[in-house]
Amino acid sequence: MPGYDPNNIFAKILRGELPCYKVYEDDKTLVFLDIMPRAAGHTLVLPKAPARNLLDVSADDLAHVAKVAQKIAKAQMAAFGSDGITIQQFNEGAGGQVVFHLHVHVIPRKAGVPMKPPAAEKEKPDTLAEQAKKLSAAIASG
């Protein structure tokens, strides 16, 4: 497996070199909205420590990402009136990974509404800003 590339797009977001629709941050994780959501409120949970994917992340960082993913899922249920949550996580190109900094997709679902294909459509900035605000508020009150 190749090594970690510090110039991947999520590394740039983590360093503050590129913007994101942030919904949560702690000492070990950053959480922001996917700009090409597969469903409204699609969120990504990243460890701050450099890790390409599940195969090289430390067990502690992975456990923390899982804890935060649960926190986000619960907040999505409250914020968006979701009926369920889909979790996805891809490893290496053959596993469907496109951005090579570990991230867990936390995707709110409505009954009977299929997910869009990956990277189908860029969401409007206003919509993303509004969803990030709603989700942050639900996390803070959760």
Ligand code: AMP
């Ligand atoms: P994957 O590596 O297959 O898990 O896919 C990467 C995900 O990152 C896709 O769902 C993209 O829509 C998403 N994505 C790509 N660039 C950005 C960005 N600048 N901000 C937020 N999400 C992004």
